[in-house]
Amino acid sequence: MAKSEKLLEAFKLFDQANAQDPNKESFEGRSYPKELLYAQRMTDILNEFEPDASEALQLTARCQHICRWEIPRESYEMNRVGYLKWRQELKKFHAEKASNILRKVGYDEDTIDRVSFLLLKKQLKKDQETQTLEDVICLVFLKFYYEPFLTKHDDDKISSILQKTWVKMSQKGHEAALALAFSERGMELVSKALSN
Incomplete structure (x- = not known):
């Protein structure tokens, strides 16, 4: 699937943000920032599962967990209510982080709104x-x-x-x-x- 210059720039900035993750994960003998590895896996699976995915969906998959470590699970009550509240706050946080990066890259508000819609898992x-x-x-x-x-x-x-x-x-x-x-x-x- 062809990638636009804007998409590649957004991927680069998403990856730079996720590369700051202090949590590490080992895979095939190498250590990766956890959310950077997750983001790349999301892109790989999307490409296999839906090779004709729209640009908005490609962007969303890449930033789905952007900077997730900044809102740790432990900052909410360790029960079902706390878990659900954490998940809701994360969705909003990811949408805001992604929107800021997409504006910097020069995406129009319709695309940014669509990525936010998808990150919030609407409908x-x-x-x-x-x-x-x-x-x-x-x-x-x-x-x-x-x-x-x-x-x-x-x-x-x-x-x-x-x-x-x-x-x-x-x-x-x-x-x-x-x-x-x-x-x-x-x-x-x-x-x-x-x-x-």
């Missing part, structure tokens, strides 16, 4: 691009974060997370998810969650 299941973004988020989780997650949580918790993830996805997302390579235990838990 999930109704808006095709919001749904595609959600599918990509879920696929990135399943491909890169699900297996390490298995070692930290019991089967019931994993089953519940998988069921919640599945409900958010489209039929196309389900098909892409089932084509991923899982460990034996990983696949067993996917099958179990989907049969309940």
Whole structure:
């Protein structure tokens, strides 16, 4: 998919922001700033899943977690209410950060508004691009974060997370998810969650 100069400049600035992440993640023998690696994975999966994605959707995928470490989970109550409040605040924070960068690059307000709309996950299941973004988020989780997650949580918790993830996805997302390579235990838990 062809990339405009503005898109490449926005990607560069998003990546520079995410490269400041003090949290590190190892992948294939290298250490990366966690949110920089996540952003690049979002772009890679979007390109596979929806190669004709609009520029707004490409921008959104790349900045979906921009500077997330600046609002740590621990700054909210460690319960369901605190978690939901944190997630809502993060969406607004990401939209504001992304908008500032997109203005600097020279994007028009319509594009900036569209990226914010998608970052705020508006009209999930109704808006095709919001749904595609959600599918990509879920696929990135399943491909890169699900297996390490298995070692930290019991089967019931994993089953519940998988069921919640599945409900958010489209039929196309389900098909892409089932084509991923899982460990034996990983696949067993996917099958179990989907049969309940």
